[in-house]
Amino acid sequence: MSRRAVLSLVVLAACPALPCAAADAGWSDPLAPLELPRAANAFRDGAGLPGPAYWQNRADYRIAVAIDAKTDVLSGQETITYANNSPDSLDRIWLYLDQNIYRRDARASVIASKWFGQHFTDGDVIESVQVIDGTGSYTPKTIVSDTRMAVELQRDLGSHHALKLKIAWHYTVPGPWGGRTAVTPDSEGKIYEIAQFYPRVAVYDDLRGWDTLPYLGAEFYNEYGSYDYSVTAPANMVVAGSGALVNEAQVLDAAQRARLAQARASDKTVMIRTAADVDAAPRETSRTRTWHFTMTPTRDVAFVASRAYLWDAARINLPDGRHATAMSLYPKQDQGADKWGRSSEYLKDSVENFSRRWYPYPWPNAINIAGHGANMEYPGIVFDGIRDVGRELFWVTAHEIGHGWFPMIVGSNERRWAFMDEGFNTFIDTIESDDFNHGEYAPKRDSEYAPGGGKPADEIVGLLRDPKAPVILTPADSVGEAYRHPVEYFKPAFGLTMLRETILGPERFDRAFRRYIAAWAFRHPDPSDFFRAMSSDSGEDLGWFWRGWFMNNAPLDYALESVRYVDGDPAKGAELTLLDKGGLILPAPLRLTFADGHVENRVLPVETWRYRPNVTIGLHTSAKLSRVELDPDHAIPDADRSNDSLTVP
Template identity: 55%
Template sequence: MNKFTCTLAATLAALLALPALAADHAHATYDPLQTFAPYTYPQPANAMRDASGRPGPAFWQNRADYRIEATLEPSTRKLSGSEVITYTNHSPDTLDVLWLQVEQNRYRKDARGAFGGGKFPTEFTSGEHIRSVEVEDAGGHRRKAHWVVSDTRMQVTLPTALKGHGGRLKLHVSWDYTVPGEFGGRTDVNANRQGDIFEMAQWYPRMAVYDDLRGWDTQPYLNSEFYLEYGDFDYRVTVPSDMLVVGSGELLNPQDVLTATERKRLDQARHSDATVTIRSAAEVGDPASRPKQGGTLTWHFAMKNSRDVAFGASTAYIWDAARINLPDGKTALAMSAYPVESAGDKAWGVATQDLKQSVEFFSRTYSPYPYPVAINEAGTAGGMEYPGITFDHKKAAGAVLRMLIAHEIGHTWFPMVVGSNERRDAWMDEGFNTFVDVYEAEAFDGGKYAPKRDSEYAPGKGAPAEQIAAILKDAAAPPPMTLADAIPEKYRHPITYFKAAFGLVLLREEIIGPERFDPAFRRYIATWSYKHPSPSDFFRFMESDTGGDLGWFWRGWYEHNWQFDMAVQKAAYTNGDYHKGVDITVANLDQLVLPATLQLVYDDGSKQDVRVPWETWMQHRSYAIHVDGTRKLKSATLDPALALPDSDRGNNSFAMP
């Protein structure tokens, strides 16, 4: 036969086989052409972001440096301040306006975030009061600027447009607001026996991001988190002299705000792996623990290459610290600040050691901790992360506190260093951080608190894969790549945290393998440190660096909630003779595909594992796997380790008659 005749014969044979195939799997929903259709990335590759998932030759990113002075008046709960933002426009565009975030407006009764996002707030304030806005040009001339506040955003019209390719100006803003008492806007005040605790975040007007993907990204603050420019911070906070302040970055004036004893203890902590008490429970409320009585003190902090700063202030803090050992002989300082009610060896008394161990693990495994200090602060913000400081719940203890500390400081890497857009792509923030938590939990104290689980959808119901399978069966569950504020609270943890993280576990342990995944993931962190990667940047980077075409997985796991169901349909000895081996028919019955382990158990008790790669399903709905051998088969089981989120485990095994 000629080539055309051979091809035609093969085609006819294939077509004749299709009815039998359909009859055997009439219940199956799997369509290989849908699963393996060419994948379209959400964001295109170009000179800004290239096809390898790296910043391209034309990549740019704007910058915002801050100098802030603020005063807290505890008696009136008023925070007032002024700031100078040095804004550098590295984009090629000329900017006529600037956009800032004024997120204390989230507490106004008419705030957009007060409607439809869950329970209606029980406390309101009048929001952020902008007292003045001025623009200073390169020559030092200051001019008043017109501004308009819209919900949690403020637009400033520039007297003179800001040129691109390095144009720079200084924006002077003065403001004040009343600190609310209910958590929700990430700023709050909460009562304690020895004084109120003020947790201060989203506390100053901050620059919105202008990027190559959307220009000004001005999503209002409803409840989802942040997207911010990087820069250097120099800030001063003035408080009554009996208060302690713990803040992002390094304290520059300890000689002004600490006693000689406290300075000595702090220096001791910098050289100690054991926790050193800076101010003890017995010293809380003792006037001798403050360098002066009456009046105010100004605490001066600085932080380099950060996207934000936050601080806590209280008369009630116990304060302790210990050295963090970083790679290459470098060190940082772990600190905890908490009220007397939170003390104890089963609660916040061990917080600094938990923080130290978490930071050391993440630093060894992914990249070194970049800041001089890491701080746990206890209040009612529950569990909230900022560069260099986390707010964890003052009532947390034991395993819950341990989990909170590891998770919140883990956010240093995602999204404080790798600065994804949390307000749009929360899965790249919470999911990535939950993923690194998985391995931190396994490493801590022999896995005492492992496995790491963040699923509130099916708590305690089986292994992580079983919980994920339950989520995937819920037709109402949104996929991870859903706008963060559009994800109902019921699904926020199960999808944004748990499913997104489990996808990375599958990539590492089942699809790619640690030997290729781990170095690629570390290179992704290094490549996008202090930059703003998009979902497509991550997808392309991991494909390029690990050498895998993963479009089928991005589509099925992150863009959709496709279910996974593999089955062992039959097993028969080859030509009826077990001496010639066995043929085992496996099938993929639903739209998601994954590689799997097929375990054969023989009548002598021995076992044999056969790997079924995901490529098996590019052209097949079912496939007969031949396994050589001279033993009688007892059973064949797919995924014996229960590592995959199989929706129906009842069809995963076949027992020989």
């Protein structure tokens, strides 16, 4: 629907005569005030913004890891500087040990067998833990519980104080079945995709205190801070990781450094590590090389290491004249414009689009890795499928790097509220698909519930009719696999599309959405914050929409019953009778076609159905009509379109 059509809202009488009568018996006002799941307070205010008392703890990491390519063991040491900015004193620190998800006795093994099959590891082996506070250092008592570890403090960590944790650990990298982290064989050498690889502090926030949901596969919720990390790997490997590589002179040869400098100034892709470089690298070596990276602010880092990778790059042009670099790494067999040769082009365009539309990309590099196919995102780096090509590679690249905004910049809790991660990101990557290269890969369709290449409004009807479908606000771990994509990705994304195109219009929506992102960049919003922010900034009480689309699952079913001229005279106007037969309400686009051929597009506001499900409204016309159509462009998910049009005699 055009912007003109969306915004040309005509307020029509909900009753044929004023004043309106009381609501029909048994009719529940769909526009009744909504009490959000969490009340506003000094930490999170009524406008959906961080309040005057908002606080957030901080975790800064210094990490050194090494990969043993013979045993596939990663060993590491880290120092975490943890700052308690809360008003509370803490007597313990909770950390996540994500590698324990691969243990045979992990909780996840009974509900997420897709990650494992019959394969297991010993998980994180903690070698030592030391606490250093203002009075000294000591070895604390620790309690490991599944994918979490409690560090019991001998002296409480007071408000606005900090301490250091020193931890040494190791684990065996899972094989290709590992999901989020894995080692995969390739003809040119092993590919190590390393993520969620270090013990990391859980979030302590104003909502729940320590948020320690066990890791069952539903991604993560981490605290922000700075990262300084190094990776020691065999010298024949290239390593790429989140953030900035700070020792290029020690790990890249002169030709590669020159090519990288060229790429940083080029809008066209430049090869950094060529097929010839891969061929020249020794197959076996006892030598090692250490790659050093830094990144801030961020909630995580990840990296990849392999002899097999080619490496290309191009410049990303950001708002206010800044630049970043798009990089792609992939095996030789996946080079070429019909495979991964366009990856950096896709990456560059996506980051530029998201930066221009929503919020500037904050990090120096955006990296796309051809991996074993986990399709998983981390700040500044994403792992996509080696075999992805063409539109699939573009779509997955745009989607995964889009996670840089949700939840890497806007740090929502994706273990609890997947829609704030997957749904928001699907919304922005669908727009990018429309924009890229004049729609080369458009339109992107995200419905796995009723695929068919039709209109999203029609594809989602099956989900809205399904009495077993979870609501969007269902916690992530409670959404079964059959509903994961339609409920966490497609429904919230299409909801934002309707909010932008049909309910608010792009101007009001974009301003409110940008303000929400900027306000919560590198902070931790929850659903109530988002709902309040969008309602407040758009100037629209959207409680009816949050209730109907996010908190419930019900079909929308409007029907046009009749149209008649007042006193039988077209010059006196016409009256339209329509019925709400479903449980969901939305504004209804209406198209009037007149006998002389001209067309008027209007929008019936949600207030039309405040008092009763069947209403007669005045169309305020003065000419003869030939046809009345409800939602002719399929902008809203009407369950039955057979009664959405009337021919006027």
